Amino acid sequence: MGGKILLVALVALVLRWAPPGGASGVLRGGLWFGVPGGALGVGLGWLVALLAYSAGPRASRWSLRILEVLLAVPWVVLVGLLVRSIGGAAGFVAALTLIVAARCGWLFLEGMRALEAEPFAEGARALGARRARLFLHQGAPWLRSQARRFGAEGAALAAPLDLLLSFVGAGSGLQDPLARAVLEGGGRASLLLACAVAGVMGAWMLRRGAGR
Secondary structure (H helix, E strand, O other): OHHHHHHHHHHHHHHHHOOOOHHHHHHHHHHHHHHHHHHHHHHHHHHHHHHHHHOOHHHHHHHHHHHHHHHHOOHHHHHHHHHHHHOHHHHHHHHHHHHHHHHHHHHHHHHHHHHOOOHHHHHHHHOOOOHHHHHHHHOHHHHHHHHHHHHHHHHHHHHHHHHHHHOOOOOOOOOHHHHHHHHOOOOHHHHHHHHHHHHHHHHHHHHHHHOO
């Protein structure tokens, strides 16, 4: 554990002084935006699901419909709008948080609805168990495993999404130098390197999130 913390600290120090754009911009996007956005999104999605499920079946159904509408918006459009309205890095983190929260909240509510059909859940409700207690105690093991996966997906999504939005001036700003260089006819080698780094980092995060 200590070795991992030391490695993360060294990477953070290197990125602090590395030039912007390219591979360093990809790493910054994943670590500085993706990890916080993924973690915050999981926490927010869990809270939304808990409140909606505790409020009763009707609130749970309406919350599912609202989350489905939100998830129907293409992610690129959603992130671009939020970055432009909020501005810079804060907008990018907010967009990632919203995406992960919507996905987590929807999945958690769907999972709890499936859990209600189990005999032990029906028995618990017949004995007067509250819905919030059922959510916290019966669904917790499954929810924890899913939360880890979705947090990793949010972190893996950050760098390539930021790179794509940088070409239309709606990214976090980390990838803007690389995008300008490519649009001006140069920087293609750096773009390929950035894409390769994003792919490797995303695969590693997803693998860690799946617990393998």
